Amino acid sequence: MDTDLNIQHEALAKHFQDEANELQTKIVEHKKFLSQFESQRYVYGRHANDLKAHSQEVIDLYQQAVTANQDMAEMLRQADH
Helix, strand or coil: CCHHHHHHHHHHHHHHHHHHHHHHHHHHHHHHHHHHHHHCHHHHHHHHHHHHHHHHHHHHHHHHHHHHHHHHHHHHHHHCC
């Protein structure tokens, strides 16, 4: 494979992996929010369930994005070989 193409593939793979890592950090942050909503329901009142549901949806979407980015990074690395 062309060296320039290898370099481009590796740069793209790094981009997708970096994005997956950033999203993973956001997942950890939202899991903290979720835990807070669960442990301090009295603070959030009747909105606690809505906040929990929203946080879980965000976590699920971020997890899907992490998987997609990791898959793209892996595909690009495989293309280099």
